[in-house]
Amino acid sequence: MFKIFLLFFMFTRVLEIFCYYQNGDLRFVAVLYRHGDRAPTKIYPKDPYNDVSYYWPDGLGELTNLGIQHQYELGQWFTNRYATFLPEKFSTADIYVRSSDRDRTLMSAAANLAGLYPAKGAQVWDKQLLWRPIPIHTVPNEEDEVVAMKKDCPRYNLLYDQLLNSRTFQLVNLRNKPLYDYLTKNTGWNITELRQIETLYSLLSIEKQYNLTLPAWAEGIFPKKLEFLAALSHASFSFTKPLARLKNGPFFDYVFSHFDKVTSNATVLKFLMISAHDNTIVNLLSAMGVYDYTFPNFASTIIWELSQKDERFYVNLFYKNTATVSELKLMGCEMNCEYETFKTILEPVTVKVEEWNKDCII
Known part of the structure; x- marks a missing residue:
């Protein structure tokens, strides 16, 4: 009975979202x-x-x-x-x-x-x-x-640089340095910051979507671990x-x-x-x-x-x-x-x- 009620609630909610207008x-x-x-x-x-x-x-x-x-x-x-x-x-x-x-x-x-x-x-x-x-x-x-x-917005650039140099983001980089070093070794990029993780995550996601077999070194870190860091990089701008x-x-x-x-x-x-x-x-x-x-x-x-x-x-x-x-x-x-x-x-x-x-x- 509860499952039926839940399904009915979800169905009516979808109708509300799509048809209320x-x-x-x-x-x-x-x-x-x-x-x-x-x-x-x-x-x-x-x-x-x-x-x-x-x-x-x-x-x-x-x-x-x-x-x-x-x-x-x-x-x-x-x-x-x-x-x-x-x-x-x-x-x-x-x-x-x-x-x-x-x-x-x-x-x-x-x-x-x-x-x-x-x-x-x-x-x-x-x-x-x-x-x-x-x-x-x-x-x-x-x-x-x-x-x-x-x-270009000079004040934004100043505030963003201050954010990246803040203790919070410096700790993120410090705690992920072993990952950065691992990725540097396997990609050939000198990875030292979140923005590079974002670029790499996007690249691997696209290659996977197009059925290209990802290298063995990506196992265990893609997608979950890289996705959060890539999302944090995205979020940093605001x-x-x-x-x-x-x-x-x-x-x-x-x-x-x-x-x-x-x-x-x-x-x-x-x-x-x-x-x-x-x-x-x-x-x-x-x-x-x-x-x-x-x-x-x-x-x-x-x-x-x-x-x-x-x-x-x-x-x-x-x-x-x-x-x-x-x-x-x-x-x-x-x-x-x-x-x-x-x-x-x-x-x-x-x-x-x-x-x-x-x-x-x-």
Whole structure:
């Protein structure tokens, strides 16, 4: 009897998460996803698969066919989830798409949109190709403080260096020195810090995904031991409130500016799509206090849904890291969190670009 009750509860909870907006109160959706599957960005000197032209013919760091497929499927998933909210035909009045200035994120956005908006009716220009071009906006990464989060911020750099030199992170390196030495011996990299562990973990994960047999030295340390250290490396970029504010502040202000236009009836835009990276995912989850130190999969997605009931607006937050979607709750905010409350909770890590530029000065 208890098992039946539990299954019924889980089923009704899933229905609540997926269908609560079907009564027409959903007003705006913002999504940020990691690009699709890519080739490794770096190959260690002793890697048995270091023939890049053979194993990764499209180049290091580039989107693979599997990555294109996964993003296309994510676009179809958006279509199904928002079937009663987004019109079937593409319109610039409904959706705005922004990407970091990297091949893999720009291509991921294009593949996703092909799944979200297959050409129909008058939008078909070639019956053999049910696709139409959709604008994707970007700015150079070195000028982008919102999506790529790569624009130089001297104060952030100073605070981050202080964090890495803090007793906490020095102890992490000290306690893992035997592991670092072991990896240095077997990879040919001089491994001395967490960021290198992150790169190695990502590389091994990709090789395993593509059915390449991992070397014997990786047994016992991959994936579990390396995954936690890689996740800690990810989390370090927004490890403190000051770091989180300078890293994520312009992004939250950007998203909230779209929400504010909806709540004031200043826009009819329905959907904001952002194509980004694993670091972006972790930075935002960490800043919101909901990161569980799990490495983001390719095409993992954060979803913010703004809905209205009567005169009140509220936000629901979701995370899709596998085939399933989980509800995330900010501290002090349950499901259907009042929008102003949601903003207030994130106010310490939200900042306008003009103010951010001033705060970055040392």
